[in-house]
Amino acid sequence: MRNDLFLKSDVAKNLYDAVRDLPIVDYHCHLSPKEILEDREFPDIAQIWLGGDHYKWRLMRACGVPEALITGGAEPREKFRAWAACLETAMGNPLYVWSHMELSMFFGIEDTLTAESADDIFDRANAYIKEHHLSPRKLMLQSHVELVATTDDPADSLEYHKEIAKEKNFPVRVVPSFRTDAALNICRANYRDYALHLGEVCGFSVETLDDLKAALSKRLDFFCENGCRVSDIGIEGFPKEDKSCDAAETFKKALKGKTIPENEFRN
Structure with missing residues (x-):
């Protein structure tokens, strides 16, 4: 699995190699303490990626995706398809880089995620989750948090x-x-x-x-x-x-x- 997927120059790769093994100290995240405590195996990649990531939700809303496919009751595969279609519009956005980096680092998938490849990647990622029993704690430990x-x-x-x-x-x-x-x-x-x-x-x-x-x-x-x-704090308006x-x-x-x-x- 490649950790330098988007690093093209030797300088960039050397800088990354200097810090890649340092532990993660994340002073702001939206992880659920309840999910960390219970540590249940994830059912699918849609739950990992779309279950609580408001940055992905924001892009999907900007693309006009119905809320049922974002935070609603649509099937996980349908939500993942919708996300993949939106990601095609986001080249150059950190979301595009993060998504493909995570596919490579955590699922061993280096294919480009598009509307056309969504079903195949969804199935391969889910098979990986099942085989390796991915859970919140396992991913945190794997990431040296x-x-x-x-x-x-x-x-x-x-x-x-x-x-x-x-x-x-x-x-x-x-x-x-x-x-x-x-x-x-x-x-x-x-x-x-x-x-x-x-x-x-x-x-x-x-x-x-x-x-x-x-x-x-x-x-x-x-x-x-x-x-x-x-x-x-998130401030919507100032007096x-x-x-x-x-x-x-x-x-x-x-x-x-x-x-x-x-x-x-x-x-």
């Missing part, structure tokens, strides 16, 4: 991280990261429900902006106690600089389920 920081909501119990941490025979450290999107996106339709849940987890009601700050501070302490050292807006009052509106005027939360 030393640490991964998963993406976790402040209200998460971190129960799977706790169980993984107890295991002595799995050398990979799996730690949480503090992802505050849901806590800060006060314009989401069910924000009030989220605030209620966060309060239940913290043991006090979240009714004011100060309450939210206290809740997040408490949860951050809990996350740090369980190995968290990094935070992450306008408008002195007439009062953050505390805007937060109260959100808790009452009121629509937040555009000039109060984004450009």
Whole structure:
């Protein structure tokens, strides 16, 4: 299996050889701690590639693929076919490089993935998965992973991280990261429900902006106690600089389920 599939010059190959055996310390990933704990054998390559990769989903949506073939209930083969057709449009994009690199490194497949070759590659990859019993932990160990920081909501119990941490025979450290999107996106339709849940987890009601700050501070302490050292956030919009807006009052509106005027939360 080639690890230098897209490296053409001697300089590039020498640089890669210098670092290829170093362990992976991944401070941001979307791996599921539940799946890592359970370590079940993957059913097919569609689950590995498309089960939770929002970068692939983004390309598929940009190509006009129906959601049923992205995150919906379509058959795995149909989803893989749709992905292969989209990948043909992405030459030069990292997704194109990553996909073919992974086919080579993890499945021994060096053919170009296209709509025409999709079925053959799907079957060959699945046969490899079955023969080698590929699972989340096996792939992590094969990749020399030393640490991964998963993406976790402040209200998460971190129960799977706790169980993984107890295991002595799995050398990979799996730690949480503090992802505050849901806590800060006060314009989401069910924000009030989220605030209620966060309060239940913290043991006090979240009714004011100060309450939210206290809740997040408490949860951050809990996350740090369980190995968290990094935070992450995806910000959809930034508040306008408008002195007439009062953050505390805007937060109260959100808790009452009121629509937040555009000039109060984004450009």
